[in-house]
Amino acid sequence: MAVKVTERKPAAERVAVRCVDSDVHPVPKTGELTQYIPEPWRSKYFLSRRVGDQIYYDAPDYAHAYAMRVDSFPTDGEFAGSDPELAFKQLIMAAGSDIAILEPGSYPARLPEANHAMSCALNEWQVNHWLDGHNNWHERWRGSICAAIEAPDDAAREIERWAGHPYMAQVLIKAEPRPAWGNPKYNPVWEAATKHDITVTCHLSRSHHEELPIPPVGFPSYNHDFMVTYSLLAANQVMSMVFDGLFDRFPTLRIVLVEHAFTWILPLMWRMDAIYEARKSWLDIKRKPSEYVKDHIKFTTQPLDYPEDKTELTRALEWMECEKILLFSSDYPHWTFDDPRWLLKHLPEHAREAVMFRNGIATYHLPETVPALEGQVRVF
Helix, strand or coil, rough: CCCCCCCHHHHHHHHCCCCCEEEEEECCCCCCCHHCCCCHHHHHCHHHHHCCCCCCCCCHHHHHHHHHHHHHHCCCCCCCCHHHHHHHHHHHHHHCCEEEEEECCCCCCCCCHHHHHHHHHHHHHHHHHHCCCCCCCCCEEEEEECCCCCHHHHHHHHHHHCCHHHHHHHEEEEECCCCCCCHHHHHHHHHHHHHHCCCCCCCCCCCCCCCCCCCCCCCCHHHHHHHHHHHHHHHHHHHHHCCCCCCCCHCEEEEEEECCCCCCCHHHHHHHHHHHHHHHCCCCCCCCCHHHHHHHHECCCCCCCCCHHHHHHHHHHHHHCCCHHHCCCEEEECCCCCCCHHHHHHHHHHHHHHHHHHHHHHCCCCCCECCCCCCCCCCC
8 A cells, every 4th residue: 555645844824933042963873974075085084994982072971871961862773963853842842942053063183174074074964964855844954054164265165055055054163273263364264154144153162182272281181171261262262353353354244152151251351342442552453342242243152151149140141231142052962951941031131032032033144933833832
């Protein structure tokens, strides 16, 4: 007997977007990604060495669940975040995210050409396994154009290749490669991004030892040292972008720093503004550093610094004008997952709509409505 397959189609009715999730991690299923890695790098680099499990993220419960939500592992034995249908049920239907920005990760190679090859593969994989009509019938997933910033000309070509795709929402780069982003070396990346009016995002990453944040007293010894100091890397990139005049050269450039924390930006803005006032005659930038930050840079809410006195967090959010610089993020499917309904309660009331969806819509040029889903939890 023939089996009739009914194609899934989005509902004609649309609802307002009320939660944009800026940090969701899809993972390729076993054997899925290899076919997309271009030669010669597939054979001579990625398949020429044995690749096993690398414990480079010693978070709580790593040995048991690889620092993922235990319920995010699909029943087929694949890794957490590898099943678009399960992610849809848990993140969109049950948690209430209306649009989710996908940010795939990969352990970096030391060769720029190999990193570029992996970026190409991740882009093809997203388009064919998450953003296709079968898995994105509900129009809730948005992908990231992965780009190897250490190979800026190759990265620019990859941006050109995918910038017109209807479900690619941003460019995704790493912060570790030297020199800092204010260096003209990276101009091809910024030129391509601004040409297509697409946001450039950097997600916290785990790189090689020589590319980790290096405090003056040496490398961190443990993961908890590393996690606290990692914001130094983002802070240095912010200072480079501001003081090296990146936003004067590219006045429409938008940057998002994902999972680098954000409460540190308040004292950094104070300090940069003080230096600017004292040394204005020696500087080429045209505005106060804090103005560049608030107009060009966004930060994601996860991880949320959570002091015992909750009023301290509220004051910090208000002082930094969080409604101008924050984007909601859940970090699904990691163990640090923040449910949007939980996060909402910790924001100043006047900033809730801006952080939860308005900033996301503006930053990623997202639609203001999406197809309705019967039974979906609504954050607002």
